[in-house]
């Protein structure tokens with residue numbers, strides 16, 4: 399399957415095969431009687447990151463980006479920080495300002511809650527059991543979902559630090575993970591570094 403997506407004058411231009419049909423196979427019962435067929439299809443999805451692109455670029459660069467409402471007339475959320483990265487303020491609907499919060503995250507990230515999953519959905523690329531953690535940062539209005547790397551199990555209140563897949567970034571949310579705050583750089587999993 400070969401395909402490419404380019405951007406020309408602000409629009410996605412697709413070339414190649416995005417839908418590939420493959421030969422099917424009969425399904426037969428114990429007596430050799432036909433009772434069905436397989437129907438293999440491969441599909442390449444493409445996603446526009448739109449206004450969230452700086453967040454995913456940041457992960458590959460070893461930086462964590464949030465957004466902030468800078469609308470003085472916003473009664474509820476003026477100066478509120480949001481991560482996950484919210485393009486627009488949910489209260490006044492004005493466009494938020496992107497803000498690099500890496501240093502704040504390095505200093506104050508801690509586990510708000512967690513869950514450990516023994517099983518996963520299709521296409522999971524994370525090591526199992528997956529230790530999902532909800533991460534809280536001082537002064538941030540939202541809680542970020544991520545996962546814990548390393549040998550230690552999460553605990554509520556545990557201090558953690560963000561790590562980034564900077565060597566071969568996938569430009570997806572799995573480029574961001576957390577480790578216990580006292581982890582040494584040499585003990586990080588392959589491909590991950592502390593912030594740059």
Ligand SMILES: [Zn+2]
Pocket residue numbers: 467468469472475476487488489490491492
């Ligand atoms: Zn607002």
